[in-house]
Amino acid sequence: MQIKILAFDVFGTVVDWHSSIAREIDRMQLGVDGNEFALAWRAGYQPAMKRVMSGELGWTLIDDLHRMVLDELLAKYAISSLDESQKRHLNKVWHRLDAWPDSVEGLTRLKSRFTICTLSNGNIGLLTNMAKNAGLPWDCILSAEVFGKYKPDPATYLGVAKIFDVAPEEVMLVAAHQDDLAGARAAGLKTAYIERPYELGATQKKDVSPNQENTFHASSIVDLAATLGC
Amino acid sequence: MQIKILAFDVFGTVVDWHSSIAREIDRMQLGVDGNEFALAWRAGYQPAMKRVMSGELGWTLIDDLHRMVLDELLAKYAISSLDESQKRHLNKVWHRLDAWPDSVEGLTRLKSRFTICTLSNGNIGLLTNMAKNAGLPWDCILSAEVFGKYKPDPATYLGVAKIFDVAPEEVMLVAAHQDDLAGARAAGLKTAYIERPYELGATQKKDVSPNQENTFHASSIVDLAATLGC
Numbered sequence: 168m169q170i171k172i173l174a175f176d177v178f179g180t181v182v183d184w185h186s187s188i189a190r191e192i193d194r195m196q197l198g199v200d201g202n203e204f205a206l207a208w209r210a211g212y213q214p215a216m217k218r219v220m221s222g223e224l225g226w227t228l229i230d231d232l233h234r235m236v237l238d239e240l241l242a243k244y245a246i247s248s249l250d251e252s253q254k255r256h257l258n259k260v261w262h263r264l265d266a267w268p269d270s271v272e273g274l275t276r277l278k279s280r281f282t283i284c285t286l287s288n289g290n291i292g293l294l295t296n297m298a299k300n301a302g303l304p305w306d307c308i309l310s311a312e313v314f315g316k317y318k319p320d321p322a323t324y325l326g327v328a329k330i331f332d333v334a335p336e337e338v339m340l341v342a343a344h345q346d347d348l349a350g351a352r353a354a355g356l357k358t359a360y361i362e363r364p365y366e367l368g369a370t371q372k373k374d375v376s377p378n379q380e381n382t383f384h385a386s387s388i389v390d391l392a393a394t395l396g397c
Numbered sequence: 398m399q400i401k402i403l404a405f406d407v408f409g410t411v412v413d414w415h416s417s418i419a420r421e422i423d424r425m426q427l428g429v430d431g432n433e434f435a436l437a438w439r440a441g442y443q444p445a446m447k448r449v450m451s452g453e454l455g456w457t458l459i460d461d462l463h464r465m466v467l468d469e470l471l472a473k474y475a476i477s478s479l480d481e482s483q484k485r486h487l488n489k490v491w492h493r494l495d496a497w498p499d500s501v502e503g504l505t506r507l508k509s510r511f512t513i514c515t516l517s518n519g520n521i522g523l524l525t526n527m528a529k530n531a532g533l534p535w536d537c538i539l540s541a542e543v544f545g546k547y548k549p550d551p552a553t554y555l556g557v558a559k560i561f562d563v564a565p566e567e568v569m570l571v572a573a574h575q576d577d578l579a580g581a582r583a584a585g586l587k588t589a590y591i592e593r594p595y596e597l598g599a600t601q602k603k604d605v606s607p608n609q610e611n612t613f614h615a616s617s618i619v620d621l622a623a624t625l626g627c
Contacts, residue, residue, distance in 0.1 A: 230562070282525060292561045295512060295537040307525040308537050312560075330542075331522045332460070 168336045170357055170395075173277055174286035174309065174327045176318075176342035177294065179366040181274070181285075181388070182264040182301060184209060189368065191260050199244045202368050207243075211236030216288065216317055226315060228290040234258045261289070262296035267363070271302050273388025276397040284309045286327055286340065288317045319350025328356075341391065345378055352380060359383040359391055398566045400587055400625075403507055404516035404539065404557045406548075406572035407524065409596040411504070411515075411618070412494040412531060414439060419598065421490050429474045432598050437473075441466035446518065446547055456545060458520040464488045491519070492526035497593070501532050503618025506627040514539045516557055516570065518547045549580030558586075571621065575608055582610060589613040589621055 178184050188208060189201030197204075215232040218224045237258050241249065249257065277283050284307040285294050294308045311317045314326040328335045335355030342348050343363040351358050359382060362375035377384040385391035408414050418438060419431030427434075445462040448454045467488050471479065479487065507513050514537040515524050524538045541547045544556040558565045565585030572578050573593040581588050589612060592605035607614040615621035 282529065284525070290560075291537065291539075291543075295514070295561070299512065299536055306529055307521065309521075313521075313543055330520075331525070 168334060170337060170339045171282060171333050172327060172331050172338045173281045173283045173359075174324075174338055174340050174356075175274075175283065176340065176344060176347050177285050177287040177289060177297070178209075178264075179363055180341065180343040180361055181266060181270045181303065182297065183267050183366070184261070184264050185366060185368045187264040188260055191257070191263075195257070197244070197246050197248065199246065202370060204240065204244070206367065206371075207240055208233070208236055211239065220317055220320075228312065229261070229288055230258065230290055230293055233261055259293075259296075262293050263300050264297055266301040266303060267387070269387040269389040271304070273390075273392045275304055276389070276392035277395065278304055278306065280395070280397050282306045282331065284327065286318070286323060287311070318347055321350070321354040324351045324354035324356050339382065341388070343375075348378075348381055357382040359385060361388060361391065362386045398564060400567060400569045401512060401563050402557060402561050402568045403511045403513045403589075404554075404568055404570050404586075405504075405513065406570065406574060406577050407515050407517040407519060407527070408439075408494075409593055410571065410573040410591055411500045411533065412496050412527065413596070414491070414494050415596060415598045417494040418490055421487070421493075425487070427474070427476050427478065429476065432600060434470065434474070436597065436601075437470055438463070438466055441469065450547055450550075458523075458542065459491070459518055460488065460520055460523055463491055489523075489526075492523050493530050494527055496531040496533060497617070499617040499619040501534070503620075503622045505534055506619070506622035507625065508534055508536065510625070510627050512536045512561065514557065516548070516553060517541070548577055551580070551584040554581045554584035554586050569612065571618070573605075578608075578611055587612040589615060591618060591621065592616050 175181055185205050188205035192204045193201035212232060215236055219227050274283055283305060285305055286309050287294055288311045290312045291308055291310045294310055298305055309327060311323060314323050316322040328338050339357035339359055340348060340351035341359045343361045348358040348360060364373050364375050366373055383394055385394060405411055415435050418435035422434045423431035445465055449457050504513055513535060515535055516539050517524055518541045520542045521538055521540045524540055528535055539557060541553060544553050546552040555565060558568050569587035569589055570578060570581035571589045573591045578588040578590060594603050594605050596603055613624055615624060
């Protein structure tokens, strides 16, 4: 079975959420450390999403989960200087994340031989704005929002195969997170791991050692493109 | 209110289904006239979709509706020379439609100032394959498949506004069909009509006279881009 579709995790894999958010927070001079705030915001997202997955919260877009966590953090850090429109603008920093330096070149090369799409828990509007802002050349934007389930629900991985009318093994998930890749493998997809040692910033270097269960292991998206002959 | 999002009808508005299909049928030498077959295939699609909208059929992708109509036509014209894989390939001719000569330039210009997306009853896989084949530079592919409703259901038009977190009047539907534009207007969207006098081929020239209720009337997508200052 030939790989036809490359589905990409986005936050951390294609875009550098940590430095983009830390920089914006530092620029705003709110009296909180950008690195700390970025890590706390991202850390709040998994528990918020788990509340949706457990049924405690109804289906909620990531934009709204980000806002719930943001409001908690503004309270925690006693930041009261922002009005509603400033909070809305700050919450959309997730739409303005910078790509990793290799992402645009790597995706452009891969697009010449494969259909490249997102498979992110981020909502469609967020992913579209991000792509426009960062120049990400997706063929198609797929999201948990399309499937009504968050990754790692198998419905998301299998949903990509169904949308493109191919077998699960003709789809490869590309991600910088082993748990996401494990979910994709369990659903029968191929998997490629991308090393992003500084996803959490310079102060918390990530373990990026290979897992032999993945189909490919690459140091960047450009490296993956080279491996796949693009 | 400023227009931010341009949502495009696709079949007939951006791509020339009639000549693409007529040409493929003629090339196959099935003993049926390409022009007649293309018109019959397209004509069968609205009644098939109405069976879904009425609830007689469950939710069905356009690929599957196209196949139902194709099987009826193969029977009607007594064409028995195609095996299953040839039928599957022929059914996917809708993924291989040519763009109108102005579409790629017009969309590329509009993309510099607006978010451009599809809003088609075609399924996501079909629209993605078509975009890749014809070079259509969409920011995002939206489809009835995302909303679980076909146009002209208001949920589709309003769904675009919701996805991008904008007001309905910040979205403009661009289409070559007055009934589609009427549906969008009723939901509060702006509308632009594109003249496609030969949508049904050279033998059935369409009435493309302006309707004053539309926000814009353009002779092509390039003409619309010029009107909007792109």
